[in-house]
Amino acid sequence: VKLARHLKVLVALLISTSLVFSQLETVAADVITVETGYPTEGLEDLIWATEYLGYENPGELQKAGVEVLRFLLVAIAQATGDDCESNLGEGLDPTGPNLYKTVWNEQEVDALNWVSDYYCLSESQAQMLGGSVLTFLAGIDASLNEGDVAKVDSTETVESNNTETVTNETPNIGPIQLGVSTGIDSAKLSWETTEEFQQEGTEFTIRYRQTYPAPYELIAEPKIPGEILFMSDRDGDWELYTVNADGTGLNQITDNEVDDWSGVYSPDGTKIAFDA
Known part of the structure; x- marks a missing residue:
C-alpha cells in the first residue's frame, strides 16, 4: 500500500512537471521543426495520452516528454556523459506513416539536443522516446486513479x-x-x-x-x-x-x-x- 502511494505521488509529480513545461511562456526566438513518424500500431495509445493529459496534439506531448525525460535524468538521476550502450535507437523507428511535428525555440531545443546526445539518438527518435515516456506515465496515472477512460467502464x-x-x-x-x-x-x-x-x-x-x-x-x-x-x-x-x-x-x-x-x-x- 505504501509503495503504491509513493508511486502515485511520484507519477503525479512527473505529470504535473510535464504540464508545467508545456505552460511556460517562451520569448520570440528562432525555431526549428522536427517531424516524427509513428507506426499505426499503438497510435491510439499516443492519442489517448494526448487527450488524457490535456495537450493539443501529439507534437506537444512528445515535446513535454523530452523535457520531463531530461528533468528525470539530470535533476533526479544526476546523469552525466552518455548512455549510448543502451542502444535505445534500435527500438525507435521514427519513419512511420503517422507524422507529428514539434516546434522548438532556441531555449527549448536544449532539452531535445541533450536527450539526443545522451542516448545517441536522432532528434526524431528523441521525440518518439519522449512521447513514449509520457504515454507510459499517463497509463500509470490513469490506473492508479482509476481514470483510464478506456478501461474504467x-x-x-x-x-x-x-x-x-x-x-x-x-x-x-x-x-x-x-x-x-x-x-x-x-x-x-x-x-x-x-x-x-x-x-x-x-x-x-x-x-x-x-x-x-x-x-x-x-x-x-x-x-x-x-x-x-x-x-x-x-x-x-x-x-x-x-x-x-x-x-x-x-x-x-x-x-x-x-x-x-x-x-x-x-x-x-x-x-x-x-x-x-
Whole structure:
C-alpha cells in the first residue's frame, strides 16, 4: 500500500512537471521543426495520452516528454556523459506513416539536443522516446486513479466466428449485448440496449481490428439515427469519414496531409468537431 502511494505521488509529480513545461511562456526566438513518424500500431495509445493529459496534439506531448525525460535524468538521476550502450535507437523507428511535428525555440531545443546526445539518438527518435515516456506515465496515472477512460467502464468480451476477440465497453447503467459476425473484409455489428441508451444524443465507440496489425484501424462512433462517423488511416494520415449504418453512402469528410481525429457530432447532428 505504501509503495503504491509513493508511486502515485511520484507519477503525479512527473505529470504535473510535464504540464508545467508545456505552460511556460517562451520569448520570440528562432525555431526549428522536427517531424516524427509513428507506426499505426499503438497510435491510439499516443492519442489517448494526448487527450488524457490535456495537450493539443501529439507534437506537444512528445515535446513535454523530452523535457520531463531530461528533468528525470539530470535533476533526479544526476546523469552525466552518455548512455549510448543502451542502444535505445534500435527500438525507435521514427519513419512511420503517422507524422507529428514539434516546434522548438532556441531555449527549448536544449532539452531535445541533450536527450539526443545522451542516448545517441536522432532528434526524431528523441521525440518518439519522449512521447513514449509520457504515454507510459499517463497509463500509470490513469490506473492508479482509476481514470483510464478506456478501461474504467465494465467490459464484456465476445468471441466472433473467426476467433477474433471484440471488447465491448459498457457503462454501469445497463448491459449491452454486442453481436459480431465477420466476413472476409467486413464485420456486421448488432446490439440491444437499455432505454437509457436509446435517448437522443447517445454515442457509442466501437473498436474493431480485422487482422493484427489491422490494415485500416477504425475508431467508429455511431450517431443516432444510423449515420456513423469514424476515423481511418488509408493514405498515410488519419481522415474522417461518415457512412450509413447499412454500409452505404461512404463520405470522406477531411482530405489533407495532417491527422484529423477525435471527431464528434454537434448536439443537433448537423456539424462535426475534430482535432487536427
